[in-house]
Amino acid sequence: xxxxxxxxxxxxxxxxxxxxxxxxxxxxxxxxxxxxxxxxxxxxxxxxxxxxxxxxxxxxxxxxxxxxxxxxxxxxxxxxxxxxxxxxxxxxxxxxxxxxxxxxxxxxxxxxxxxxxxxxxxxxxxxxxxxxxxxxxxxxxxxxxxxxxxxxxxxxxxxxxxxxxxxxxxxxxxxxxxxxxxxxxxxxxxxxxxxxxxxxxxxxxxxxxxxxxxxxxxxxxxxxxxxxxxxxxxxxxxxxxxxxxxxxxxxxxxxxxxxxxxxxxxxxxxxxxxxxxxxxxxxxxxxxxxxxxxxxxxxxxxxxxxxxxxxxxxxxxxxxxxxx
Amino acid sequence: xxxxxxxxxxxxxxxxxxxxxxxxxxxxxxxxxxxxxxxxxxxxxxxxxxxxxxxxxxxxxxxxxxxxxxxxxxxxxxxxxxxxxxxxxxxxxxxxxx
Amino acid sequence: xxxxxxxxxxxxxxxxxxxxxxxxxxxxxxxxxxxxxxxxxxxxxxxxxxxxxxxxxxxxxxxxxxxxxxxxxxxxxxxxxxxxxxxxxxxxxxxxxxxxxx
Numbered sequence: 382x383x384x385x386x387x388x389x390x391x392x393x394x395x396x397x398x399x400x401x402x403x404x405x406x407x408x409x410x411x412x413x414x415x416x417x418x419x420x421x422x423x424x425x426x427x428x429x430x431x432x433x434x435x436x437x438x439x440x441x442x443x444x445x446x447x448x449x450x451x452x453x454x455x456x457x458x459x460x461x462x463x464x465x466x467x468x469x470x471x472x473x474x475x476x477x478x479x480x481x482x483x484x485x486x487x488x489x490x491x492x493x494x495x496x497x498x499x500x501x502x503x504x505x506x507x508x509x510x511x512x513x514x515x516x517x518x519x520x521x522x523x524x525x526x527x528x529x530x531x532x533x534x535x536x537x538x539x540x541x542x543x544x545x546x547x548x549x550x551x552x553x554x555x556x557x558x559x560x561x562x563x564x565x566x567x568x569x570x571x572x573x574x575x576x577x578x579x580x581x582x583x584x585x586x587x588x589x590x591x592x593x594x595x596x597x598x599x600x601x602x603x604x605x606x607x608x609x610x611x612x613x614x615x616x617x618x619x620x621x622x623x624x625x626x627x628x629x630x631x632x633x634x635x636x637x638x639x640x641x642x643x644x645x646x647x648x649x650x651x652x653x654x655x656x657x658x659x660x661x662x663x664x665x666x667x668x669x670x671x672x673x674x675x676x677x678x679x680x681x682x683x684x685x686x687x688x689x690x691x692x693x694x695x696x697x698x699x700x701x702x703x704x705x
Numbered sequence: 706x707x708x709x710x711x712x713x714x715x716x717x718x719x720x721x722x723x724x725x726x727x728x729x730x731x732x733x734x735x736x737x738x739x740x741x742x743x744x745x746x747x748x749x750x751x752x753x754x755x756x757x758x759x760x761x762x763x764x765x766x767x768x769x770x771x772x773x774x775x776x777x778x779x780x781x782x783x784x785x786x787x788x789x790x791x792x793x794x795x796x797x798x799x800x801x802x803x
Numbered sequence: 804x805x806x807x808x809x810x811x812x813x814x815x816x817x818x819x820x821x822x823x824x825x826x827x828x829x830x831x832x833x834x835x836x837x838x839x840x841x842x843x844x845x846x847x848x849x850x851x852x853x854x855x856x857x858x859x860x861x862x863x864x865x866x867x868x869x870x871x872x873x874x875x876x877x878x879x880x881x882x883x884x885x886x887x888x889x890x891x892x893x894x895x896x897x898x899x900x901x902x903x904x905x
């Protein structure tokens with residue numbers, strides 16, 4: 382059994398490194414992105430082999446799925462937007478490549494040495510997490526929302542910041558073909574695609590809700606559910622099954638910010654009830670965390686969808702009222 | 706015991722169809738033939754793998770989830786194949802003839 | 804669990820990604836390299852952690868990696884929208900000056 386698992390792991394790591402190599406070495410960017418998506422899928426399998434199903438879920442949804450879609454979307458828009466000057470890559474340099482290979486081998490040897498040292502380390506933080514009473518059965522959710530709530534709070538803030546920064550790049554009235562050219566409209570959007578996307582919506586909501594509920598005591602949680610929901614939203618937006626909501630609407634802004642706001646509210650409740658921010662009062666810890674996670678799921682979905690779909694072109698206001 | 710044997714048989718048959726589909730994807734002459742290999746053979750392979758796993762699953766919820774995944778993959782591959790073929794046709798790729 | 808094997812994988816991925824970051828000019832290629840570097844770091848983080856008694860991975864690095872994945876996608880998305888803006892302004896997808904190209 383050990384021999385079989387060793388063979389599987391060697392194959393898996395080897396394929397992952399090869400996929401990364403192909404993604405980095407390829408001079409055709411489309412090809413590079415395709416290999417990067419393969420790399421992400423293989424990474425998800427590696428997380429499973431390391432018994433980290435929560436990370437595997439996030440990697441499959443975000444690392445392979447969303448990041449790949451983001452890159453393909455950008456490439457597609459760049460291709461359609463205007464005449465873009467072709468990139469002239471540096472000529473291949475054997476000495477450079479050889480130095481890289483040498484560094485690679487050296488680093489691997491160093492890591493093997495470090496691994497030997499680490500082998501003697503104690504059993505890690507898992508017993509500590511398991512031994513601390515908390516409302517969450519799933520230790521990863523417990524760390525994310527109970528013990529290390531600040532990390533997650535700041536994570537949501539970074540996500541929102543990325544959305545705001547993206548919006549700020551496209552001020553009102555500035556035409557931006559590379560950002561706002563609609564992608565999948567016209568004849569290629571057949572009836573079949575529309576049917577598929579509409580059918581996907583209830584399934585996506587079901588899966589996201591399941592992941593959210595399950596996250597309390599098994600792999601799953603707000604981020605995994607949020608990405609599933611985001612994927613469905615993105616499909617609906619890029620296939621124009623629904624109109625792109627303007628980022629200037631209050632509803633849109635609320636949907637994007639509601640995660641951070643809810644988190645701050647929970648922090649305030651903790652401050653009021655037990656004197657420390659994010660210290661969930663024991664009488665309501667589980668419902669509080671579950672409610673927070675539900676809101677986070679929606680907000681993460683909205684933010685990720687906004688990042689991928691981008692900002693629709695907003696026509697300028699009537700002249701000379703815009704002070705900015 | 707019989708269940709185990711049946712399940713292993715189904716999984717192996719599924720792997721065979723995946724292999725056949727991949728060979729078709731790599732060796733067939735044009736977009737349409739490749740789509741044909743990819744959707745037909747791989748969907749059958751996936752169906753056999755899902756069936757094999759359903760036989761091994763320990764409760765009906767796992768089985769239900771597996772079947773849901775299968776249905777989603779089926780719908781997605783049909784849609785994607787349609788989109789790719791549509792695009793290929795509009796870009797003027799004519800089907801391969803002998 | 805073959806932790807040293809996965810650590811070696813991480814150690815192979817990181818220099819590979821740094822090479823890509825330095826050698827490629829297309830900014831999307833640079834972003835791919837950056838994402839691979841991030842994955843390598845998460846892999847080292849999880850594979851390097853001692854396994855928990857029940858065989859599941861240590862939940863703390865798992866939570867760190869989860870957070871890191873979401874931060875990476877945020878950064879990638881922002882960088883890509885910067886790139887779109889660059890395409891609008893300059894009509895190019897790299898940062899070469901023009902005089903350093905022979």
